[in-house]
Amino acid sequence: MGGWERFVDTFFKPALIERYWPAILDGMWVTIQIAAAVVVTGLALGLLLAVIRAYRIRPLTWAIILCVDVLRALPPLVLILLAYFGLPNIGILLSAFTVLWLVLSAVLAAFTEEIVWAGITSIRKGQWDAARSTGFGFTGALIFVVLPQAIRLAIPPLTNRTIAITKNTALGSVIGVAEILNRATTAQSVEGNATPLAMAAIAYCLLFVPVVIAGRWIETRFGWRRA
Amino acid sequence: MDLLIDQFFNTAIMAQAWPILWRGLQMTLLLCLTAVPLGLLGGLLVALAGRVRALRWTVVALVDLLRAVPPLVLLLFLYAGLPFAGIHLPPFLAALLALGLNASSFYGEIWRAGIDSVGHGQWEAARSTGLGHRQTLTAVILPQAARAVLPDLVSNTIEVVKLTSLASVVALPELLYSADMARSVTYNASPLMLAAGLYLALLWPLVRLLARFEHRSAGSR
Numbered sequence: 473m474g475g476w477e478r479f480v481d482t483f484f485k486p487a488l489i490e491r492y493w494p495a496i497l498d499g500m501w502v503t504i505q506i507a508a509a510v511v512v513t514g515l516a517l518g519l520l521l522a523v524i525r526a527y528r529i530r531p532l533t534w535a536i537i538l539c540v541d542v543l544r545a546l547p548p549l550v551l552i553l554l555a556y557f558g559l560p561n562i563g564i565l566l567s568a569f570t571v572l573w574l575v576l577s578a579v580l581a582a583f584t585e586e587i588v589w590a591g592i593t594s595i596r597k598g599q600w601d602a603a604r605s606t607g608f609g610f611t612g613a614l615i616f617v618v619l620p621q622a623i624r625l626a627i628p629p630l631t632n633r634t635i636a637i638t639k640n641t642a643l644g645s646v647i648g649v650a651e652i653l654n655r656a657t658t659a660q661s662v663e664g665n666a667t668p669l670a671m672a673a674i675a676y677c678l679l680f681v682p683v684v685i686a687g688r689w690i691e692t693r694f695g696w697r698r699a
Numbered sequence: 700m701d702l703l704i705d706q707f708f709n710t711a712i713m714a715q716a717w718p719i720l721w722r723g724l725q726m727t728l729l730l731c732l733t734a735v736p737l738g739l740l741g742g743l744l745v746a747l748a749g750r751v752r753a754l755r756w757t758v759v760a761l762v763d764l765l766r767a768v769p770p771l772v773l774l775l776f777l778y779a780g781l782p783f784a785g786i787h788l789p790p791f792l793a794a795l796l797a798l799g800l801n802a803s804s805f806y807g808e809i810w811r812a813g814i815d816s817v818g819h820g821q822w823e824a825a826r827s828t829g830l831g832h833r834q835t836l837t838a839v840i841l842p843q844a845a846r847a848v849l850p851d852l853v854s855n856t857i858e859v860v861k862l863t864s865l866a867s868v869v870a871l872p873e874l875l876y877s878a879d880m881a882r883s884v885t886y887n888a889s890p891l892m893l894a895a896g897l898y899l900a901l902l903w904p905l906v907r908l909l910a911r912f913e914h915r916s917a918g919s920r
Contacts, residue, residue, distance in 0.1 A: 482783045541910075544857070545902035547864035550875055550895050557879075558888030561706040590913045635766075636858070642769035646868060653772055657779070666780035673768055673776055680767035688763075 488667040492659045496671050499652035500679060506573055506651065507638040513577040514637070515630075518584020519623075525589055526614055536585065543582035548640050551575045556647045572644040580637045587629050591622030628691045635687055639680065652676065709889040716881035716890040723877030724897055730794060730863045730873060735856055737799040742806025743841075749811055758807075765804035771865050773797045778869040794866035802859045809851045813844030850912040857905050861898075874898070 525536050543551075555571045566574070595618045603613035645654035656672035749758040765773075774797035777788055788796065817840050825835040845852065867876035878894035 479784070483780070541903060541906050542899065545861075545899050545906045546895055547861040547875065547898060549864045549867070550891065550898060553875070553879055553882070554888060554891045554895065557882060558707060558891060561886070561888060562702050586910070586913070639767075639769040642771045645771070653769070653775070657775065660779060664783075666776075666783040669772075669776050669780040673772055676768050676772055677764060681763055684763050684766045 483666050483670040485665055485667045488663055488665055489671065492668050492671060495655045495659060496652060496675050499650060499655040500675050502649065503641050503651040503679065506569065506641045506644065506649070509573050510576040510580060510638060510641070511634060514580025515584055515634070517577065517581035519588055521581060521585040522588035522592060523614065523619070525585070526592055540582040540585050543579050544586070548575060548579055549643050549646065551579070552643055552647060568644065568647045568649045571647065572641065572649050576637055576640055580634065583633045583637070584630060587626045587633065588622055591625040592618060594625060595621050624694065627694045631687045631690050635680070635683055707888050707892050709887055712885050712887050712889045713893045716878070716885070716893060719877045719881060720874065720890065720893055720897065723872055723874040726872055727863050727874040730791070730866060731860050733795055734798040734802060734863065735859050737795065738802025738806050738859055741799055741803030742810050745803055745807030746810035746814060749807070762804045762807055765800055770797060770801045770862055771868065773801060774865055774869060790866065790869045790871035793869055794863070794871055798859060798862055801862065802855070805855050806852070809848050809855060810844065813848035814840060816847045817843045850909060853905060853909050853912070857902055857909070860902060
């Protein structure tokens with residue numbers, strides 16, 4: 473067998489591609505579902521936490537800072553294993569899908585809170601004063617004047633962070649969520665061939681290269697325009 | 700409440716697991732101390748190669764591919780896929796290579812932004828004093844670039860340290876792998892909590908430092 477044929481036979485064996493592409497496609501669908509759920513809940517929760525922090529209620533602020541710091545410092549895989557193997561021992565049974573969704577949402581919420589809060593603190597005091605002088609209360613000024621500007625500033629870093637965290641859906645394979653990587657490693661151990669892993673890598677590229685390119689575009693589009 | 704303490708904060712089990720967690724922590728530190736410099740250096744090469752016109756699009760394509768593939772997929776490909784092509788990497792090398800490649804693509808973008816932020820006049824001024832191209836880069840441009848993007852470099856370093864935990868999936872006996880072994884032997888999550896505590900001890904100072912950077916840059920605006 474020549475070098476090229478051997479390479480194709482190892483990483484792109486046509487028979488295996490044909491056998492496993494439906495499974496990989498199913499895996500892509502699961503990955504998309506988790507990613508979408510994580511993006512929605514993570515961003516919403518993070519935004520809510522940043523708004524709560526803006527009221528500067530001491531005990532709440534400290535609680536938020538503590539949670540955010542811990543979630544930023546711990547590897548997500550540690551949290552996933554803790555939740556998946558630890559919680560059943562105290563009587564809380566969650567499916568692998570739920571554990572993955574909750575952990576990644578919490579991590580995304582932590583980063584979102586930090587980024588949006590940095591945006592809120594960078595809005596000049598004059599914006600607050602002007603909004604208040606037109607008759608807005610604190611909440612009105614926050615929601616209608618300060619937050620829209622803060623979110624605009626937050627979009628580029630938030631995009632990159634969101635992409636990085638949705639890629640962590642691959643960690644679900646460790647606890648048996650049937651996403652792309654999980655299907656590929658199962659197939660790979662059955663067949664004794666690297667083709668399913670190569671298919672998984674290609675599937676991730678198909679899903680995330682457009683997102684990464686869109687992220688680049690968003691970065692230049694919103695990049696240096698200060699509110 | 701007693702159940703919670705027994706299952707997550709069991710000091711007897713933590714003490715029992717400590718020796719293997721300590722060895723795991725050393726392995727994690729070794730991986731960090733090799734992967735971070737490798738990524739910083741690789742990233743610098745990526746940023747510099749991106750400045751060469753002939754290489755620019757190849758570099759952009761490679762970086763985008765590496766940013767699109769989850770690091771765990773890359774790691775499993777290197778560790779479990781390459782043996783079929785006759786290339787057998789031990790777990791440590793596979794992890795180091797996967798982290799190094801992944802980190803290079805992210806550090807590369809940061810270095811690029813840093814180098815771009817140094818004004819063109821700095822190059823011209825340095826060259827006019829008689830410095831060569833390489834001296835200009837290392838003595839004048841890079842120190843200023845590093846200072847400009849220091850928060851991003853710290854932020855990505857935190858991510859790389861967190862990513863070392865992925866090596867547990869390919870059975871490298873680092874901190875998380877050791878803790879999960881202890882967890883599966885004792886049927887108790889306390890070793891994982893101890894590992895979480897060690898990761899916190901390692902990374903919390905960096906996270907705080909980063910929060911201060913962010914606060915300062917917001918305040919100066």
